[in-house]
Amino acid sequence: MEPMSTCKLFGAIRALIGIKNTIPVIHGPRGxxxxxxxxxSVRSGSKIRICSTELSQEDIVFGAENKLEETIIAVDRTYKPDLIPILTSCSTSIIGEDIQKVARELKDEINADIITISAGGFESDQSxxxxxxxxxxxxxxxxxxxxxxKAEKPSINLIGVFRGGPDLLKLKKTLKRMGVNINCVLTSGSKLEDIRNIPLAHLNYSFCDISGIIPCKILKEEFEMPFIYYPFPMGFxxxxxxxxxxxDHxxxxxxxxxxxxxxxxxxDYFHQELNGYKAAIIAGPTRAIALTSFVRELGMTPILIxxxxxxxxxxxxLQWAIGDAKPKILIEPExxxxxxxxxxxxPNIILGGLGESYFSYNFKIPVxxxxxxxxxTLGFQGALTISQKILNLIKSNF
Incomplete structure (x- = not known):
């Protein structure tokens, strides 16, 4: 009754907004x-642009493919994007609006590339x-x-990355120093041309156990590109x-x-200072696994995952990350x-996101x-940053 995951439409939009100069159009009510x-916008602190056909009750009853056409043309002329993804919502998925037909008919009338995504919220979760x-x-x-x-220098694609910022910037610089270029990040910060050039890389690296594995398998089948899915670079x-x-590769x-x-x-310093403290980890699978092994590395005890x-x-x-610890494991909990x-x-601290601020406020536990x-948060410097923040939060709470 109180789900901790969201709908397919949210996941689709989250993946799309990472692509530069892309304006998603949701065919559905304005909400x-x-x-x-x-x-x-709240989670990222960034300006997010998402357009809508703003359907009314009459549109749902009688259909609104004409309104979708008008919206796509207006978005193309107003914002001049490189890509316009068209997404159904719950309402338009139920009534069977043919967004593929609209996209085909408009393909030669607009400047942007256009793709369609069936994204009715009831169709699946965000994954x-x-x-x-x-x-x-x-x-x-x-x-x-x-x-x-193929590219001359060793290069990789990072698949299933939807966060940019300092993590991605630092990772690119570190890998370049080591002699590895990032060819494309799918999707955070990528351009349409980067996506077209995915096959130029030598290796795909999945950064998400939920969204990265199947695309990596498709690329392996289509282009004979090998892929790696572990480890995720969070923690020393x-x-x-x-x-x-x-x-080594x-x-x-x-x-x-x-x-x-x-x-x-x-x-050694952080291990000495944090040894014995208890941590609760609330996250998606890839980061939950990395955080579990990370807190154990710091001498802490993961009591909840x-x-x-x-x-x-x-x-x-996850079994590898847990080691000899015996945390409570909740999978897809309420x-x-x-x-x-x-x-x-x-627990002495909760490692999670903004959604966990509720627990912090009510139970006086730092998040x-x-x-x-x-x-x-990623790489050696990210590990140092997180360790110091954990220590500061725990000590300030006593």
């Missing part, structure tokens, strides 16, 4: 566009939206423009293993161990389940947002 834009967007981009944008010309050891995996000469060894005094959705490899990797556990067990903020 779908407004509330998703509002939530994503279905993520996957359908990535699959559609690969099949409609990438595959018709396939090429056999996870970051070390992430960089080492790529260095491309047979690069880089003093990674020397760089890591310089961090050992800091790691709440995961909103699970992917193909989630449970296997809000009340999490609330009852936190009220009873009283560290590692999901949606603009803080650095």
């Amino acid at each position: 779908c566009a407004y509330h998703i834009r509002y939530l994503l 279905g939206g993520y996957e359908e967007v990535l699959e559609t981009l690969i099949k409609d944008i990438t595959i018709p423009n396939q090429t056999n010309e 050891s996870n970051s070390l293993n992430f960089f080492k995996t790529l260095i 491309f047979k690069l000469d880089y003093p990674l161990q020397r760089e890591y060894d310089k961090l050992k005094p800091s790691i 709440s995961i909103d959705l699970i992917g193909e490899y989630t449970l296997k990797e 809000l009340r389940e999490i609330e009852k556990f936190i009220e009873k067990e009283k 560290l947002d590692v999901m949606h903020g603009k803080e650095l």
Whole structure:
């Protein structure tokens, strides 16, 4: 009754807004566009542009494909985007509006590329939206423009990345220093041309157990591109293993161990200061797994791991991350389940996102947002940043 995951339309929009100069058009009532834009703007601190056909009751009864045509043309002329994704909502999926037909008829009348996504909220959870967007981009944008010309330098595509900011910027710089270029990030910060050129890379790396695996498998089948899905570079050891995996794959000469060894005094310090404290982790599968092994690396005890959705490899990797710890594991829980556990067990800190601020306010437990903020969380520097923030929050709460 109190779900902790959202609908397909939200997932689809979240994946699409990362593409530069892209204006999604939701074919549905105005509330779908407004509330998703509002939530994503609050979470990211960025301006989000989502347009709507703003359907009325009469439109739902009699159909509104003409209104969709008018909206698409207006968006193309007003904003001059490179890509206009057309998405159904619950209402237009139910009445069967033919958005594919509208897109075909307008293809030569507008300047933007156009794709269509069936995104009725009842069709699946947000993972279905993520996957359908990535699959559609690969099949409609990438595959018709396939090429056999690989980049000269080692390069990778990051698949299933919907957050940009300091994390992505720092990761690009670090990998470039090591001799690895990022060819395309699907989708955060990518341009349409980047998506077309996905086959130029040598390797795909899934950054999301929910949305990245199937697209990686499609790219492997279509272009014979290998892919890796683990580890995710959050935490000292996870970051070390992430960089080492790529260095070994491309047979690069880089003093990674020397760089890591310089961090050992800091790691020992945080382990000493945080040893024995209890953490609750509330996140998506990829970050939940990384955070679980990370807090154990800091000497902390993960007492709760709440995961909103699970992917193909989630449970296997989670068992590795847990080690000899015995946390409560909640898979696709309802809000009340999490609330009852936190009220009873009283962890010293909650690692999650903005949604967990409710627990912080009610139970006087500090929350560290590692999901949606603009803080650095990935790589060695991100591990140092998170460790210091955890320590500051816990000590200030005593």
